[in-house]
Amino acid sequence: MDAPFVTLTISTDAGRFVARYSEKGLAELNFPSVGRASSFHGRRRGNESQISLASSASVKDSSRRLLQVPASIRNWHQATETALKSILAGHSPKKFPPLDWTGKTEFQKAVWRAMLKIPVGRMKSYGEMAHAIGRPKAMRAVGGACGANPIPVLVPCHRVLAANRKIGGFSGGLNWKHELLAREGISL
DNA sequence: GACAGATGAAGGA
DNA sequence: TCCTTCATCTGTC
Numbered sequence: 001m002d003a004p005f006v007t008l009t010i011s012t013d014a015g016r017f018v019a020r021y022s023e024k025g026l027a028e029l030n031f032p033s034v035g036r037a038s039s040f041h042g043r044r045r046g047n048e049s050q051i052s053l054a055s056s057a058s059v060k061d062s063s064r065r066l067l068q069v070p071a072s073i074r075n076w077h078q079a080t081e082t083a084l085k086s087i088l089a090g091h092s093p094k095k096f097p098p099l100d101w102t103g104k105t106e107f108q109k110a111v112w113r114a115m116l117k118i119p120v121g122r123m124k125s126y127g128e129m130a131h132a133i134g135r136p137k138a139m140r141a142v143g144g145a146c147g148a149n150p151i152p153v154l155v156p157c158h159r160v161l162a163a164n165r166k167i168g169g170f171s172g173g174l175n176w177k178h179e180l181l182a183r184e185g186i187s188l
Numbered sequence: 189g190a191c192a193g194a195t196g197a198a199g200g201a
Numbered sequence: 202t203c204c205t206t207c208a209t210c211t212g213t214c
Contacts, residue, residue, distance in 0.1 A: 107210095125195085126196080127196065137196095137208090138195095139196060141210045142195080142210090144210090144211060144213095145212090148212080160194080161194095163197090167194095168194050169193090169194025170194065
């Protein structure tokens with residue numbers, strides 16, 4: 001039986017992101033759905049959160065309901081919001097919330113850990129990422145792991161490009177990839 | 189076990 | 202250059 005998830009939103013100048021927390025940390029981060037082809041990993045779970053602020057609740061109402069959220073998750077959410085806004089501003093976040101990768105494969109976690117080491121404003125190719133995790137021939141599998149990344153932006157899959165600086169793909173939509181790279185001062 | 193995929197490299201036109 | 206083909210590796214069903 002899985003623990004319930006808590007869904008909270010983060011308003012940014014790029015739209016309202018939706019963060020989902022488990023008892024272990026940030027488990028998912030979804031792109032704003034309005035006007036974008038995103039709905040990133042919006043899979044429904046049977047045990048959807050009992051405490052959700054992802055609706056159109058007023059700010060006042062949201063603030064009141066936020067008090068129902070455990071203190072640990074409030075702290076994680078604060079860290080997530082700060083980190084997200086730092087990245088969107090093109091800066092390197094000073095603090096990350098704990099990330100919950102429960103149920104993911106070791107290969108995927110290795111790829112994502114390697115992505116976390118890519119500094120803001122820098123890029124790597126899928127081939128370089130494959131080298132970084134010690135599997136130089138697994139560049140295609142790295143692409144698959146990027147696509148399975150449940151926490152985009154914070155886990156910077158947008159900084160991974162195909163060879164020759166080609167844009168490659170992005171599960172949240174290539175528009176987002178372009179925008180995120182542009183915010184970090186990268187032009188293709 | 190078969191198939192698909194956000195790749196990369198090589199070869200040919 | 203651009204396109205096609207093939208090799209490679211992993212995840213999913």
